[in-house]
Amino acid sequence: MQLEFKDKLFINGKWIETEKKIVVNNPATNQVIAYVAHAEANQVIQAIDAAETALIKWRKVLAKTKANLIMEWCHLMLKHQNEIARLITLECGKPLKEALAEVIYAASFVQWAAEQAKRIDGVIISGHLDDVENKVHYEPVGIVGAITPWNFPAAMVTRKIAPAIAAGCTIVLKPAELTPLTAYYLADLASKAGIMPGVINLVTGDAPQIGRILGEDARVRKITFTGSTKVGKTLFAGSANSLKRMSLELGGNAPFIVFEDANLEEALAGLIASKMRNCGQTCICPNRIYVHKQVYTKFAAMLKDELAKMKVGNGLDADVVVGPLINQAAKVKVKMHINDAMTKGAQLYFGGSDLAGNFMQPTILINVAPNSQVAYEETFGPLFALFQFESDEEVLSLANASEYGLAAYFYTQNYKRINKMRNDIEAGMIGINSVYLSTDVVPFGGVKSSGFGREGSQLGIYEFLNTKYSLYKY
Ligand code: NAP
16 A cells, blocks of 8 residues: 655645654664654644634634534545555554544544544533522633654544644644654545644654743643653643643553453453553553452462463564554563562563564563552553552552552453442543543543543543633623
């Protein structure tokens, strides 16, 4: 399949060439696949200017017209799903089947936003004085600055752009430098769908500089960011002067708890599905796997049997289910977590082999000590760190002993325990006997150092709306 690369900045509906370039590599081969535009500071400001001009018209466009345009974008994404999936695999490494699933997932946010664009309704509240009417309605926050990570090159982009523009905002988005091609391709489809020039603008370049410009420019009224906690904090501080609305979808360190009464087959299937998605490089991946003492040995053996069947390789090969890590730095981090845990007493139970390039064999460590690095830092790779526990109180305290609070999972059949854990685990999202947390219809987001704000569902649209109250005396 011949792929068309969109490699220039997308500002005010035009493709803008730059002198400087960003090199994009294929993580499966380490070969260069494209050279993408690197914006100068003035070009980032031009993108904000374009968003400012477009906002005047876009916010007034009839809701139904906005909805139709956004829906057309969704249709084009689905029509071009194979091309988009191939781009995702090329720049991010995930197997083609998974990339295709990401395109459908990414399109679902666009479809949801198109449908909801018509349902941004206000309310009339009973008067608190004689002859008055209280009206509450919603207005777009204005220009949005968005920054996305590399692990979902399509879905993180649509999960921000679609609700923002459905709410009547305009946007300047900076995709990750490792995976910009998918984002530019999606922007092109949005333009082909008829979304007005300037409503969606994309720039790539020096990330700290772009972050600083978006943060400091008072015309930008909202920052929405998905990425590491460290960068989230920088953006939060950098936006303080102009008091912007913020949504921060940050790192995680999800606990995955298997109680003694769990359906072990279901727990195993859930663990592998969630942990091995994108080779362990998702923010809601189980990172700390707590297994009750009574089922520990059996569960570890079952896990080993399943991992032994998984083929690692280039995501473009049909039978591959585990792609590469994104780069060498990612591999070094996984190896560091393995070495650290083993120094603290863990035993290597499966895997551990260093494969060529950015590839890594899925690995199981057993008897991992609670003071291991993997217990308090996100690994972002195919490491299954199995901790052992004996009581509910013990595992609840271990689960909450983390600065992060994005996702958490547990498997049990006991209703009282379900209620207690659901209420007491500190996380924005909890999977009980299932791991499929993220869809267009539910609010995705975290607590503690995993950030704040929600994406998906009606709440995801309200992140881009200001509430306006007016009192009217007749
Ligand atoms: P990252 O290093 O924070 O990068 C994310 C984005 O921020 C990229 O576009 C990056 O640009 C940009 N960036 C880097 N430094 C910046 C700065 N000083 N100012 C402004 N922008 C800056 O994170 P990552 O390694 O790409 O992604 C992995 C992290 O994202 C993990 O912690 C993961 O848990 C988290 N994540 C969270 C969610 C969620 O929904 N909670 C979803 C996915 C991933 P460049 O690419 O140009 O450097």
